[in-house]
Every structure is written in C-alpha cells, then in structure tokens.
Amino acid sequence: MSTAEQLQDLSQESAPLDLSERTDLVPIFIMGKKYDVPSTLTIQKALEYAGYQLIRGCGCRGGICGACATVYRMPGSPRIFVGLACQTLVQPSMYLTMVPFFPANRAVYNIDEIQPDAMALLKAYPELAKCMGCNTCAKSCPMDIQVMEYISAALRGDVERAAELSMSCVMCGICASRCPAELGQYNIAILCRRLTARHLRPKAQHVAEMVARIESGAYEEPLRKLITADLETLRKLYVEREMEPHTAPEMWQPQEKTYL
Ligand code: SF4
Numbered sequence: 001m002s003t004a005e006q007l008q009d010l011s012q013e014s015a016p017l018d019l020s021e022r023t024d025l026v027p028i029f030i031m032g033k034k035y036d037v038p039s040t041l042t043i044q045k046a047l048e049y050a051g052y053q054l055i056r057g058c059g060c061r062g063g064i065c066g067a068c069a070t071v072y073r074m075p076g077s078p079r080i081f082v083g084l085a086c087q088t089l090v091q092p093s094m095y096l097t098m099v100p101f102f103p104a105n106r107a108v109y110n111i112d113e114i115q116p117d118a119m120a121l122l123k124a125y126p127e128l129a130k131c132m133g134c135n136t137c138a139k140s141c142p143m144d145i146q147v148m149e150y151i152s153a154a155l156r157g158d159v160e161r162a163a164e165l166s167m168s169c170v171m172c173g174i175c176a177s178r179c180p181a182e183l184g185q186y187n188i189a190i191l192c193r194r195l196t197a198r199h200l201r202p203k204a205q206h207v208a209e210m211v212a213r214i215e216s217g218a219y220e221e222p223l224r225k226l227i228t229a230d231l232e233t234l235r236k237l238y239v240e241r242e243m244e245p246h247t248a249p250e251m252w253q254p255q256e257k258t259y260l
Pocket residue numbers: 066140141142143144145147168169170171172173174175176185186
C-alpha cells in the first residue's frame with residue numbers, strides 16, 4: 001500500500017490508541033535490534049514506542065513536510081523499500097535503519113528575471129538533460145507522483161504541466177536518493193511551480209490584499225499583546241483556540257474572523 005493510500009486509511013482512525021490494551025504485537029528490527037510493537041503503529045510511532053526520541057527527521061507527522069523519508073527492507077526480498085515514516089504502517093519483520101540526507105543541487109536564481117522555459121530550467125539544473133527515463137523516481141515516490149512525467153515536461157519546457165504534476169510533492173527527496181542520473185527532481189519541480197505562479201498564472205488578489213493589511217500595521221497590536229502575554233493567558237488561548245476539523249470542507253472558515 002502506498003503512502004497516499006495509507007493517508008486515506010489513517011484519516012479514518014477514530015479513537016486514540018490505548019497502547020496498554022494492545023496484544024497484536026509484531027516484531028520489527030531497528031538498526032538490527034528486535035522490538036515488538038503494536039501492529040497498527042506507523043514507523044514513526046513504532047520508533048517512539050521502542051524508546052527512540054525523534055528530534056530530526058520528524059516534522060508535521062501528517063504526511064506534508066517530507067522530513068521523515070525512510071528506507072526499509074523485508075526478509076526474503078532484495079528490494080529496498082521507501083516511505084514516509086509518519087504514514088507507513090509497520091509490517092512484521094521489517095528492517096529499519098536511519099539513512100543519511102541525500103544532498104541535491106539547489107540552484108540560486110532570481111524568479112523575476114528568468115523565463116518559464118526549458119532554457120531557464122536547463123541553466124539552473126543542467127543535469128535535467130541526463131534523465132534516462134528509467135522511472136525509478138516515480139516507482140519510489142510515496143505520494144504516487146508521476147515524477148518522470150514532470151521531469152520530461154520540464155525538459156520539453158512545459159513548465160505549467162510540470163508544476164501541475166508535482167503539486168503534491170512533499171520534498172522528501174526519496175526520488176533523488178534513487179535516481180541513477182543524480183537529479184534533484186523536487187528542486188526542479190519547485191522551480192516549475194514558482195515560475196508558473198510568477199509568470200504564467202494571474203496574481204492572487206487575496207494575497208495582495210493580505211500583504212497590504214500586514215504592511216498597514218493591522219496586526220502589530222494583536223502581535224504585541226501575544227508577545228507580552230503571561231504563560232497562563234497563552235495557555236488559555238491555546239486550549240480554547242478554534243481548530244479546523246479533520247474532515248472540514250475546502251471552504252471552511254473559523255467563526256472568529258477578526259484577523260482574517
Ligand atoms: S516527487 Fe520526490 S521529493 Fe516529491 S514527494 Fe515524490 S519522492 Fe518525495
């Protein structure tokens with residue numbers, strides 16, 4: 001099951017897990033040491049259940065930030081499996097290990113000065129031309145993104161198509177870790193999305209309005225109140241804050257709109 005499919009499953013979880021009640025433990029191996037963990041945990045929760053404190057490689061815990069890219073192996077299989085640790089469920093006898101960060105070329109550019117075409121992309125990322133069409137990137141992507149398709153769209157200069165295809169990218173870098181041509185696909189993709197937003201799509205009116213409100217100083221006073229509030233007040237505000245429900249419709253808005 002891919003991470004995208006597991007995301008759907010996890011969103012249907014209801015009550016929080018009572019770990020003391022669980023009996024269906026499964027063995028997993030972390031850096032070669034065996035631990036028995038509840039079968040319903042994600043890799044990230046299983047690491048914590050086993051006593052590891054996650055400080056790096058752990059961000060949103062919701063499949064959005066891409067910080068928790070993980071590789072694992074299964075007994076009897078020569079394959080290297082990949083996934084987001086916060087979204088991938090443990091499997092019996094899974095072998096987990098920490099992997100080093102994979103550096104990828106990250107070009108410096110002035111988005112106002114470059115054009116949304118193949119020349120600009122190749123100048124920023126010349127390795128784009130080395131793609132050999134093996135599709136390893138797409139097969140490893142935990143978000144089921146057609147990575148090779150957006151790379152070929154970028155190579156053709158179809159910046160808008162590359163932006164559309166890569167919209168769900170969480171920048172986990174797993175594609176780059178598997179690419180034989182050493183591309184940093186996700187950095188190429190974000191350049192395509194930036195070029196699309198800057199040069200190809202109409203400007204978003206609501207963003208301009210919000211920037212104008214910020215620049216007019218409309219948020220200075222509420223910000224000052226927060227900065228100078230005592231701990232008890234902050235705690236009360238935090239506990240009583242209105243939260244977006246997990247299954248809110250797309251146009252959901254809070255009751256309190258003073259600062260929107
Ligand atoms: S395209 Fe690459 S960086 Fe983006 S989510 Fe897929 S594997 Fe991760």
